Amino acid sequence: MKDPLARSPRLLSALCWPLAVLAYGGAVGLILGVVELSVSAVDRIPASNTALAGIALAIVVGVPMTIAAVRTQHSSVNGAPSAFAAGVILVAWILVQMIIIREVDYLQIAALTAGVVITVLALRDFPRPDRPSRQSAT
Template sequence: MPAETTRRRSVPLTVVSAFVAVSATVGAVGLMGGDILGPAVTARLPFASSLLAGITLAVVVAVPMAVCALLAAVGSRHTATAAVAAGVLLIGWVLVQPVIIRYFSWLQPFYGLLGVVVAWLGLRLRGRRP
């Protein structure tokens, strides 16, 4: 499959994963910079640390999504695997987060859906590769 065709097919994946990467980075910086969750929710975090929560968000969601976006943008043969991994990590984050913080937000199902979309796009891309 020509590289140009691969890049064209990866545009939706690039856009969605880049959006998630940027928003997760903003969220991680916000968490690391202060108490954006409020004292009651922050107290429920592991070690009651918004700094640790921000670092974890960056490592588990922002970095894998950024790698996925980059690979999708350049048409790498590793894009499909990165997309499935990043999507599953985001889904896992969204499923575990409300259990830990005992707080529900509309952002959780929204980002859960984006995780499903990223993983699905990765699976579709994998199916189109030889």
Template sequence: MTRTDWRRSLLRTGQPARRRPWLAAVTALIAVLAYGGAAGLISGAIDLGDQIEARLPFHSPVFGGAALAVVVGVPMTVAAWLAARRDTRSSIAAVIAGSLLVGWIAVEIGFVQSYSWIQPVFAFAGLGVALAGMRDFGSA
């Protein structure tokens, strides 16, 4: 965090921006898992089966993997980076990243029409990330 960011936060909220190590760790973990899933889909290491693959856009796990990296991995990476740096934008980044993850899970269920225990786990993780970001909006 730059000295200017610290002062801006101090002037706006009456206190300096705080470190968010748990938010940084959780969003970084989700980003790593998203990139791992994307790599598995793109490389073919994760086999969805012909039936589920037929339901994917363009019938392409490569497209699904790339979309996973862009829609979930990148926003979670940004949120992790900002939270680790004590950046005042970490709250809005967490809300956006968490909301995108929840949306991803909803769209995934709609497309693949198959259910797994991991979907509600990540939906709740996305909700938790978004709520952690929203927690700071009351003081802004």
């Protein structure tokens, strides 16, 4: 029986695209000051600058998620490794964020969960020498 989660570039792409969009949206919100953070959270952000936090969010989370989304959407051989990296980066970003601002929000839990799911699915889809690559399988 075929494993429904193995070799799942479309699923990875479907997970990465919304996270990339959310990262850019969050970044814009932080840069424009639309996203409201608690005073204590802002005080704990490096330089207490939400615009810099927004730029960092776009670069650190948005860009890798976009790359992973494009590569998995096009069934690139680099899709799974890109998604793996983007998932690990997202998990690390959220964990560091929780440590720095010392607050936990449901969005952080959701993003952390999504990052773990992407990482696990990408690992399952990683190119291995014992099976043909996605390009030769299609």
